[in-house]
Amino acid sequence: MGTLDYLKQATISSQRRQLAREQERGRLFARPSVAIMVWAMLDFLSAMLAGFIAFRIRLNPVAAPTADPVLRHLEAAAPLVSIAYLLVFSLYLVVFSRIYGLYRPPDVRSGLNEQRLTVQATLTSGLMLCGTLYVMKEYAVSRVVVALTIFITLALLMVRRAIERKMMQRRFLQGRETRNVLIVGNGRVGQALRNHLQALPHMGFRFMGFISLDEEAEEPENAQCIGNIRSCVLLARSLFVDEIYFSTPADKQTVISVVEEARVHGIEVRVVPDLYDGLAWNAPVEFIGQFPTIPLHQRQFPRGAFLLKRGLDIFLSLWALLVISPFMVVIALLIRLDSPGPVFYRAARIGRKGRTFTCVKFRTMVADADKLRQELADRNERDGILFKMSNDPRITRVGAWLRKYSLDELPQFFNVLIGDMSLVGPRPPLAVEVEKYDLSHLRRLDVLPGITGLWQVEARQDPSFDSYISLDTAYVENWNLVLDLRILARTVGVVLSGTGS
Numbered sequence: 001m002g003t004l005d006y007l008k009q010a011t012i013s014s015q016r017r018q019l020a021r022e023q024e025r026g027r028l029f030a031r032p033s034v035a036i037m038v039w040a041m042l043d044f045l046s047a048m049l050a051g052f053i054a055f056r057i058r059l060n061p062v063a064a065p066t067a068d069p070v071l072r073h074l075e076a077a078a079p080l081v082s083i084a085y086l087l088v089f090s091l092y093l094v095v096f097s098r099i100y101g102l103y104r105p106p107d108v109r110s111g112l113n114e115q116r117l118t119v120q121a122t123l124t125s126g127l128m129l130c131g132t133l134y135v136m137k138e139y140a141v142s143r144v145v146v147a148l149t150i151f152i153t154l155a156l157l158m159v160r161r162a163i164e165r166k167m168m169q170r171r172f173l174q175g176r177e178t179r180n181v182l183i184v185g186n187g188r189v190g191q192a193l194r195n196h197l198q199a200l201p202h203m204g205f206r207f208m209g210f211i212s213l214d215e216e217a218e219e220p221e222n223a224q225c226i227g228n229i230r231s232c233v234l235l236a237r238s239l240f241v242d243e244i245y246f247s248t249p250a251d252k253q254t255v256i257s258v259v260e261e262a263r264v265h266g267i268e269v270r271v272v273p274d275l276y277d278g279l280a281w282n283a284p285v286e287f288i289g290q291f292p293t294i295p296l297h298q299r300q301f302p303r304g305a306f307l308l309k310r311g312l313d314i315f316l317s318l319w320a321l322l323v324i325s326p327f328m329v330v331i332a333l334l335i336r337l338d339s340p341g342p343v344f345y346r347a348a349r350i351g352r353k354g355r356t357f358t359c360v361k362f363r364t365m366v367a368d369a370d371k372l373r374q375e376l377a378d379r380n381e382r383d384g385i386l387f388k389m390s391n392d393p394r395i396t397r398v399g400a401w402l403r404k405y406s407l408d409e410l411p412q413f414f415n416v417l418i419g420d421m422s423l424v425g426p427r428p429p430l431a432v433e434v435e436k437y438d439l440s441h442l443r444r445l446d447v448l449p450g451i452t453g454l455w456q457v458e459a460r461q462d463p464s465f466d467s468y469i470s471l472d473t474a475y476v477e478n479w480n481l482v483l484d485l486r487i488l489a490r491t492v493g494v495v496l497s498g499t500g501s
Helices: 003-028 034-059 069-077 079-099 111-136 143-173 188-198 229-238 252-264 303-338 369-379 397-404 412-418 439-446 454-458 465-477 481-497
Strands: 179-184 205-212 225-228 243-246 268-271 286-288 291-297 344-350 356-362 422-424 450-452
Touching: 034 079, 034 143, 079 111, 079 143, 111 143, 179 188, 179 229, 188 205, 205 229, 225 229, 229 243, 229 252, 229 439, 243 252, 252 268, 303 356, 303 397, 303 412, 303 422, 303 481, 356 412, 412 450, 422 481, 439 465, 450 481, 454 465, 454 481
Parallel strands: 179 205, 179 243, 205 225, 243 268, 422 450
Antiparallel strands: 268 291, 286 291, 344 356
């Protein structure tokens, strides 16, 4: 690279760093999302718990005799003051945790970096508390309690974040909540980015293939090059890709067209810095592990809302399993007495982003029902892909009753509990159904499938496949917690009315 080119790139990089710092300050004072408020509340409660533990240790007569004049002074005048300053420390902790970026998505930084930032935020908050006590001349507040509060808070936060990260990494390794990635260009930078993502499985990225910039190439450049730039977004949608990375220079208009098409499908697009001058002038540099990238388009994913949805799923499914477990035992005995075969029916279903999982239901048909389906294909009463027929000879006597009141789906609460399904969402389809989907039908696989959903409460007896798809798509595009609660409330009436089949 010539001297003038080098100076130009250095100047652009310096300007981008300055813009990144300004945008970071803008994010700090922006209105916090639901996810940020949830994590901030957890940090706040951790600091308060640490403070009360510290009070308990300090006021323990075994640890400190009541004859101690400092303790007598604390007991007489300081409890309420100490609690007030504990609140101040907790607020400091929340503010500095946000300043240091601890409330950003955890999948964009390493666990070691997160722990370092936790130490930095906690100790800075502790120093601010000590400074506040000195300025306010609050000598009645025990320095031992202050020190214990800081270090117990640090321990609680580090342990909690380590457990959260371990649980998140476990979900990633199981294929849950991963982010699928396509890389445009398979040159040196593209190969390095691919190797970097594959070396960090705990960050949840899954490499799906390279995209060639050669629009005329009919044969792939290598085994991992799955298409060219013309079909980039269509391939990304069919593979449930979340992010497209440009790792090699391309025509500016080509990149813009990919970004515009990707925005329609909710796919993020990123480029490697210094490859595209002027395309992302106001975008900050974001690190994926140790690899710098610039987002050209980012999907605003409502992490906080989905966190609340997941919490609701866990709470209600646990409560439901505790309440109905005796009833489920009775159903299991009836199935066993009614017909030979297993109590539960396990079938491979397609979940979020095309991930295959095992869906569990009470068995309502004879043991070889799946084999008999081919013989009954000409009696299908549903339009298109779905299969349903009245007076199905495969259904057992107990099975007909279970289906009428949707009781066969009760074991799916276990699927909800482990995260394969949600209480509310599109019906989990079979693999043979998904193989026949059009590209637009894949929209319903952007969320977790549900035990109940908009189609189940609105048009369960409607044989139209278009109605089935349109209602599920409407749910995905208009989802909110209020809609989920309304669907759950209506599901009760649907179940009691016995409209299942």
